[in-house]
Amino acid sequence: MKKLLNTLFINQPDVYLALDGDNIILLKDDEKLGRLPLHNLEAVISFGYTGASPALMGYCAERNISLVFFTMNGRFLARVIGESRGNVVLRKKQYRVSDDELKSAKIARNFIVGKIYNNKWMIERMTRDYPMRVDVTQFKEVSHYLSSIILDVRECEDLERLRGLEGQAAISYNKLFNQMILQQKDSFYFHTRSRRPPLDNVNAMLSFAYTLLANDMASALEGVGLDAYVGFLHRDRPGRISLALDVMEELRGVYADRFVLSLINKKIINKDDFLKKENGAVIMSDESRKKFLTAWQNKKQEKITHPYLNEKISWGLVPHAQALLLARYLRGDLDEYPPFLWK
Amino acid sequence: MSSKGYKDEDDYLMLSGIQHFQFCKRQWALIHIEQQWEENVRTVEGQYLHRKADQPFTREKRGNKLIVRAMPVKSNELKITGICDVVEFIKDDNGIEINGLDEKYIAYPVEYKRGKPKMNDSDILQLTAQAMCLEEMLLCEINMGYVFYNEIKHRVEVPITQNDKNKVRIIVTKMQGYYRRRHTPKVETGSFCKNCSLQHICLPKLMNKRSVKSYIEGKIHE
Ligand code: SF4
Numbered sequence: 001m002k003k004l005l006n007t008l009f010i011n012q013p014d015v016y017l018a019l020d021g022d023n024i025i026l027l028k029d030d031e032k033l034g035r036l037p038l039h040n041l042e043a044v045i046s047f048g049y050t051g052a053s054p055a056l057m058g059y060c061a062e063r064n065i066s067l068v069f070f071t072m073n074g075r076f077l078a079r080v081i082g083e084s085r086g087n088v089v090l091r092k093k094q095y096r097v098s099d100d101e102l103k104s105a106k107i108a109r110n111f112i113v114g115k116i117y118n119n120k121w122m123i124e125r126m127t128r129d130y131p132m133r134v135d136v137t138q139f140k141e142v143s144h145y146l147s148s149i150i151l152d153v154r155e156c157e158d159l160e161r162l163r164g165l166e167g168q169a170a171i172s173y174n175k176l177f178n179q180m181i182l183q184q185k186d187s188f189y190f191h192t193r194s195r196r197p198p199l200d201n202v203n204a205m206l207s208f209a210y211t212l213l214a215n216d217m218a219s220a221l222e223g224v225g226l227d228a229y230v231g232f233l234h235r236d237r238p239g240r241i242s243l244a245l246d247v248m249e250e251l252r253g254v255y256a257d258r259f260v261l262s263l264i265n266k267k268i269i270n271k272d273d274f275l276k277k278e279n280g281a282v283i284m285s286d287e288s289r290k291k292f293l294t295a296w297q298n299k300k301q302e303k304i305t306h307p308y309l310n311e312k313i314s315w316g317l318v319p320h321a322q323a324l325l326l327a328r329y330l331r332g333d334l335d336e337y338p339p340f341l342w343k
Numbered sequence: 344m345s346s347k348g349y350k351d352e353d354d355y356l357m358l359s360g361i362q363h364f365q366f367c368k369r370q371w372a373l374i375h376i377e378q379q380w381e382e383n384v385r386t387v388e389g390q391y392l393h394r395k396a397d398q399p400f401t402r403e404k405r406g407n408k409l410i411v412r413a414m415p416v417k418s419n420e421l422k423i424t425g426i427c428d429v430v431e432f433i434k435d436d437n438g439i440e441i442n443g444l445d446e447k448y449i450a451y452p453v454e455y456k457r458g459k460p461k462m463n464d465s466d467i468l469q470l471t472a473q474a475m476c477l478e479e480m481l482l483c484e485i486n487m488g489y490v491f492y493n494e495i496k497h498r499v500e501v502p503i504t505q506n507d508k509n510k511v512r513i514i515v516t517k518m519q520g521y522y523r524r525r526h527t528p529k530v531e532t533g534s535f536c537k538n539c540s541l542q543h544i545c546l547p548k549l550m551n552k553r554s555v556k557s558y559i560e561g562k563i564h565e
């Protein structure tokens with residue numbers, strides 16, 4: 001498996017990014033803020049209205065370093081993608097499968113198997129680790145219910161029905177989410193998912209985590225030669241990275257939700273880290289975004305054993321591993337797409 | 344079988360692929376069909392040409408020797424193209440006439456390798472393929488070439504034989520077949536995978552893995 005390199009987050013507005021030899025330099029008002037060798041980087045993610053030189057863009061595109069721009073609030077603006085990596089054959093295969101509802105369903109259901117399986121084991125872990133804090137009976141009930149839905153999903157060959165099953169599973173999992181928040185319960189609670197805009201602290205963090213994960217997923221897919229915009233479960237919609245959202249389904253809970261819960265439960269983030277706008281929208285302060293990104297980076301370095309590959313890799317490479325396995329499946333090397341089944 | 348409007352040459356395979364193909368057919372396909380490489384071969388060759396841009400046609404004269412570097416070559420018979428690191432032209436009355444020169448010359452391809460001589464014949468076959476290209480382009484016969492190994496700082500004389508030419512033809516035909524079908528073969532993996540720069544893309548272990556079906560069923564029925 002390839003090595004996980006660093007991500008450079010630029011969290012200060014008005015920084016201009018330029019290329020100098022094999023280095024990236026950060027400029028503010030013509031003053032040099034920093035200089036880093038690019039060969040250690042796998043992604044450069046910039047928040048705020050900054051710019052980058054075409055030379056840097058070209059360098060990154062050519063070497064598959066993802067260069068992405070977000071607004072200060074974490075809304076996606078643009079990603080630099082170079083000449084696509086040769087794989088016309090693979091992409092055509094992807095498009096053909098995407099056009100075929102049955103074939104799409106057979107891949108999509110494995111994303112959902114992964115999602116529900118992982119959420120089930122998150123729930124099981126909570127009952128094991130905190131039997132005094134959570135309603136064990138209710139948790140066990142949901143866990144059993146999810147197990148039974150997985151079996152239905154496994155047989156499902158219809159995309160509409162698959163979305164229905166996924167929805168049912170999500171409702172029961174979401175019901176327990178609030179109980180998984182064990183600390184700072186006054187400022188952190190979860191009722192329902194709100195996205196545009198997030199209306200509470202937890203939703204603000206979930207949105208941010210999903211954005212980062214979706215972006216990592218999209219880069220990983222493009223990196224193995226797939227088109228991040230053409231999905232199987234999520235259908236095409238202009239500007240939507242449907243395939244990235246597809247594959248991300250299985251990682252939402254186990255990667256992003258658990259990450260957000262740990263920030264709250266370990267009190268790394270607290271109520272002062274958020275601002276509430278006049279319209280009720282909650283946004284993270286600059287300071288908290290910095291804490292969030294540092295913790296995100298650390299999480300990526302943590303090692304796990306990939307359940308299918310049986311190989312020790314870091315969490316940060318899981319999107320790449322799944323992208324690779326998906327490409328392998330589309331190419332006919334594997335009998336099915338193997339979801340990331342965490343326990 | 345040329346389709347109108349397209350140059351056949353677009354489908355020519357890269358000569359340097361012969362060594363990949365000899366090492367592992369899958370490695371060749373990953374590089375030359377799927378272009379799964381950090382820097383794909385075309386870029387590398389392109390850069391190489393670029394760096395030597397002002398050199399390929401400057402002829403370096405040393406006594407009765409004329410040295411030409413980074414010479415692009417191709418064969419319409421084999422449908423391959425590539426670059427000869429060096430072609431040495433030695434003055435010889437039995438040789439051929441070269442454009443712009445008075446005397447006659449015999450051509451010898453020289454291939455540079457970073458390592459040391461290998462047990463297998465991939466270097467020899469690559470050199471033979473280069474010789475076959477030169478024969479076609481210069482209308483001459485080449486019966487000798489050299490491989491320079493940097494590790495031993497020494498060039499090894501390689502006779503260009505009919506036998507090796509036949510081997511090249513067979514290999515190239517196989518390569519064309521895979522290429523036409525855009526087929527990446529699964530292969531027997533082995534200890535040679537340890538020396539393969541594409542391991543992290545190929546994941547050789549994956550090819551001997553249990554089925555995904557049994558992986559999923561096993562997990563969800565635990
Ligand atoms: S890892 Fe092994 S099987 Fe895969 S391309 Fe390399 S040599 Fe071939």
